[in-house]
Amino acid sequence: MDGYAAYTRHVNPGLGRFLELSGRDTRFVSGHGGVLEDADGGTWDDWVAGFGSLNLGHNPPAVKAALAEHLALDAPGLYVESLNPFAGELAARLVALAGEELETVFFSNSGAEAVEAAIKTALLATGRPRIAYAEGGYHGTTLGALGCMARGPYRADLDGVLPGFREVPFGDARALEAALAAGDVAAFLVEPIQMEAGARIAGTEYLAAAREACRRHGALLIFDEAQTGLGRTGALFAWQHTGVEPDVLVSAKALGGGLVPIGATLMRRGLWERAYPGYLRAEIHNSTFGGNPLACRAALVTLEIVAEPGFLAGVRRRGDALFAALRAALADSPAVERVSGRGLLGGIKLRPAAHPWLAWDSFGLDELAGYPVAGALVLERLARRRIVAQVCAHDWSVVRVEPPLTVDDAACARFVDALRDAVRWLEHHG
Ligand SMILES: Cc1ncc(COP(=O)(O)O)c(C=O)c1O
Structure with a gap:
């Protein structure tokens, strides 16, 4: 048994099985800055950043x-x-x-x-x-x-x-x-x-x-x-x-x-x-x-x-540009309730998906019935573009915006594009 399988067996069976069955069991093998590499050599943009523990990205030199x-x-x-x-x-x-x-x-x-x-x-x-x-x-x-x-x-x-x-x-x-x-x-x-x-x-x-x-x-x-x-x-x-x-x-x-x-x-x-x-x-x-x-x-x-003033000014500048781009891309979408953020921390709150099939119980996940599903649908669309993202723990209708603070313009542009396309998909299907 390799370490990934052993995780499901010996560390957190419920979580491991959920990740395996929902196709979110990517086997990450390394990380540098804001990029994760999987076992097949694929690279992913990390927009979870260890829930705010990777401000300097993975393995900062x-x-x-x-x-x-x-x-x-x-x-x-x-x-x-x-x-x-x-x-x-x-x-x-x-x-x-x-x-x-x-x-x-x-x-x-x-x-x-x-x-x-x-x-x-x-x-x-x-x-x-x-x-x-x-x-x-x-x-x-x-x-x-x-x-x-x-x-x-x-x-x-x-x-x-x-x-x-x-x-x-x-x-x-x-x-x-x-x-x-x-x-x-x-x-x-x-x-x-x-x-x-x-x-x-x-x-x-x-x-x-x-x-x-x-x-x-x-x-x-x-x-x-x-x-x-x-x-x-x-x-x-x-x-x-x-x-x-x-x-x-x-x-x-x-x-x-x-x-x-x-x-x-x-x-x-x-x-x-x-x-x-x-x-x-x-x-x-x-x-x-x-x-x-x-x-x-x-x-x-x-x-x-x-704590270096230039570093903090850079976070403010990049955060302002990122949230301005997100607002421009999403603000008038009927699927989006609000975009909020400060620096490089924030979220996109989605309205409930209306289509009756778009509910957790349609996927056999009765345990989650009643929880918002729109956020998870967006995460799934982002994953197709190799972007790792997550919703907020207490409000699953909010997709978190939390990259490493070292994120660059190109990664921000990929995130905004992918998010806009995911939200459009929701508009048409949700
Ligand atoms: C605001 C806040 N306080 C405390 C914690 C708990 O931190 P830890 O997981 O390191 O115990 C978290 C974790 O997400 C948090 O966001």
């Missing part, structure tokens, strides 16, 4: 070189109770780039873990029992993060064991005010762009009102930028477009240059000490591999690239 150099140093494998200069150097760089108020950094290995650290630190620092979170969010699949997840299959059968956190409608500052009024909320958790809810962009006014309400009610403001950070929107972090600064900032995914897992939770001055005072508590939140030297090295070199 600068990160590879830094990792090779680092391995040659024989750096010590540190344990949690060590002075870790690698974590120290990376933390200092992150703090300098994110604004000096966010002074302390906890390192972990994923977005979910970075969210867990944010939640737990907020609860301990404020002594309050609840988190308020924006409806429609995606924060990871560990139990604490799931407690802030959008309603739906990710959490449906776990509601009984999840913490009783308070959901508030996204974009509704009044509802947030009401949720904070009881005085029991430690923090409000929100993404500046809710990518998985369909690329919903939080307005500056809303974020500013949330900032103000949190301040008045003694709650902390947490921005989850696992997906929106590290240059994705044309600023190092998406909140920097708005000037609304959080108390806690979650970063992950692309921080490791697409090659090494790392998560980081940046906290306002004094928060860490309030949550974990003294020696006995200094270690009660920790992670064995959090801040390991290799991951820190990858993150440092990644930051060197993505």
Whole structure:
């Protein structure tokens, strides 16, 4: 049995079988920049970019070189109770780039873990029992993060064991005010762009009102930028477009240059000490591999690239041109409800396909009856043009726009063309 078959047998049988039966079981063997190569030598444009973890594309040469150099140093494998200069150097760089108020950094290995650290630190620092979170969010699949997840299959059968956190409608500052009024909320958790809810962009006014309400009610403001950070929107972090600064900032995914897992939770001055005072508590939140030297090295070199003003300006320029082209190609299509994006992150929301055959149960997938199908039909048309794309996790009617930030004009033109043709196909057949 080869590794691909073994994946279906031993790693995720449900997913593996779905991919095999739906013809989406392409065997990718290598990746460079924004291009994937399959086992038959075919090349594919990658418009998923590891759900925002491949901002620098596949195997970025600068990160590879830094990792090779680092391995040659024989750096010590540190344990949690060590002075870790690698974590120290990376933390200092992150703090300098994110604004000096966010002074302390906890390192972990994923977005979910970075969210867990944010939640737990907020609860301990404020002594309050609840988190308020924006409806429609995606924060990871560990139990604490799931407690802030959008309603739906990710959490449906776990509601009984999840913490009783308070959901508030996204974009509704009044509802947030009401949720904070009881005085029991430690923090409000929100993404500046809710990518998985369909690329919903939080307005500056809303974020500013949330900032103000949190301040008045003694709650902390947490921005989850696992997906929106590290240059994705044309600023190092998406909140920097708005000037609304959080108390806690979650970063992950692309921080490791697409090659090494790392998560980081940046906290306002004094928060860490309030949550974990003294020696006995200094270690009660920790992670064995959090801040390991290799991951820190990858993150440092990644930051060197993505924080560079010229790089960020390039993302804004290319993103503006891409979304202008997408709007020009799609805006008056009856199959398209909206196109939204900032930098190189966004989505195309499709209207429901009306033809009765275009439903999941027509394909024998009764389990998915009721889920939008138009997005999947577009993905299938894109795959025929060798473009790997995906819909948003909580809204399958939205085709995500999320290439590596190194994407070039030619790949953008191929995407716009293929998408326009796919949407035309939907107009005629949907
Ligand atoms: C905004 C956001 N937060 C957290 C996560 C979870 O990250 P991870 O999969 O690394 O745990 C994701 C993953 O998609 C995300 O988009």
